Amino acid sequence: MSTSSAQEARQAVGRKLRDLRKRAGLTVTGLGVRCGWHHSKTSRIENGRTAPSVTDIRLWCQACDASDEVEGLLSKVLAAEEMYTEWRHRVRSGMKHLQGASVSLFDRTRLFRVYSSTLVPGLLQTEGYASALLTTIAAFREVPVADGPGAAAARVERSRIIHEAGRRIVLLVEESALRHQIGAAEAMAAQLGHLLAAGALPAVSLGIIPHSTPERRHWPVETFHMYDDRLVSIELLSARVRITQPAEVSVYLNAFERLRSMAVYGADARALIVQAIGALR
Incomplete structure (x- = not known):
């Protein structure tokens, strides 16, 4: 589904999170340290390969001193994941x-x-x-x-x-x-x-x-x-x-x-x- 709307929406969320990290002056590794996860997870989220959880979004925004962005990002994540819904869950x-x-x-x-x-x-x-x-x-x-x-x-x-x-x-x-x-x-x-x-x-x-x-x-x-x-x-x-x-x-x-x-x-x-x-x- 790399060309689907769902993947594109997930990538858009990743780009927004990357912008927040860079605006805060943090490296991929630095953000990982603040959030308590490996730097590879940061890269996966920013590139749209992994969907961030609610906790991930909150920790990310807290680390970047951008707590006012949480709700907007959560709504975008929800919209992205709803585009592609596995039948076994439905x-x-x-x-x-x-x-x-x-x-x-x-x-x-x-x-x-x-x-x-x-x-x-x-x-x-x-x-x-x-x-x-x-x-x-x-x-x-x-x-x-x-x-x-x-x-x-x-x-x-x-x-x-x-x-x-x-x-x-x-x-x-x-x-x-x-x-x-x-x-x-x-x-x-x-x-x-x-x-x-x-x-x-x-x-x-x-x-x-x-x-x-x-x-x-x-x-x-x-x-x-x-x-x-x-x-x-x-x-x-x-x-x-x-x-x-x-x-x-x-x-x-x-x-x-x-x-x-x-x-x-x-x-x-x-x-x-x-x-x-x-x-x-």
């Missing part, structure tokens, strides 16, 4: 609890943009599809309580936001996402049938990028969610990455628009969904 309280963690973010968002190369987006998942998917994820991540069905119900409840006035939901999926069978054939058929209905909702724009798209303007990328123009969330196998830096958000917005230009809508999109239903065994 799922400790169960998959159902995890679904509820995004409710406030959903409530604040007016424009949702989602690109998915592999799965039906969560906002349009049926309970059967979501249950099969989340049960598999829970088993893979060794969640103590196999709460896939409960998490699925919470996800569907959260998705009711697509019916609320004042929201706009723009969803792009690769055609392959219609073909990956999640759960039993009956659950998959119900999911695809739901897409036919959901695509007609006034607030929803559902685009499908066909396999046969000639000379693609953009290659398939990782699934990502955009919340208004302020946050991009990327769910990796091992972690979730949250991007808030405007320059990086713009990169994903540019990619989204290029992908959207290749998608088909309306009758053409429905035809691809019907074909996927017909291919189920």
Whole structure:
């Protein structure tokens, strides 16, 4: 993740701490002596290789006679570490609890943009599809309580936001996402049938990028969610990455628009969904 927003934010904290040390006239070794740690730790923190703890920040600022900088630095450290959150920490309280963690973010968002190369987006998942998917994820991540069905119900409840006035939901999926069978054939058929209905909702724009798209303007990328123009969330196998830096958000917005230009809508999109239903065994 050396090029991620999280790493860049951590490096920015390190630069600020380095500036404080130099302003205080301390060497790397001198700061280490005052704080009671080896000088190599100072270097790791300043270069963004190690995230400083709350105690580290307080000791550092005390050593540099800059106690007024503590709170500002602590908020920056917290923001940096929240950008990259390991799944094993997030799922400790169960998959159902995890679904509820995004409710406030959903409530604040007016424009949702989602690109998915592999799965039906969560906002349009049926309970059967979501249950099969989340049960598999829970088993893979060794969640103590196999709460896939409960998490699925919470996800569907959260998705009711697509019916609320004042929201706009723009969803792009690769055609392959219609073909990956999640759960039993009956659950998959119900999911695809739901897409036919959901695509007609006034607030929803559902685009499908066909396999046969000639000379693609953009290659398939990782699934990502955009919340208004302020946050991009990327769910990796091992972690979730949250991007808030405007320059990086713009990169994903540019990619989204290029992908959207290749998608088909309306009758053409429905035809691809019907074909996927017909291919189920």
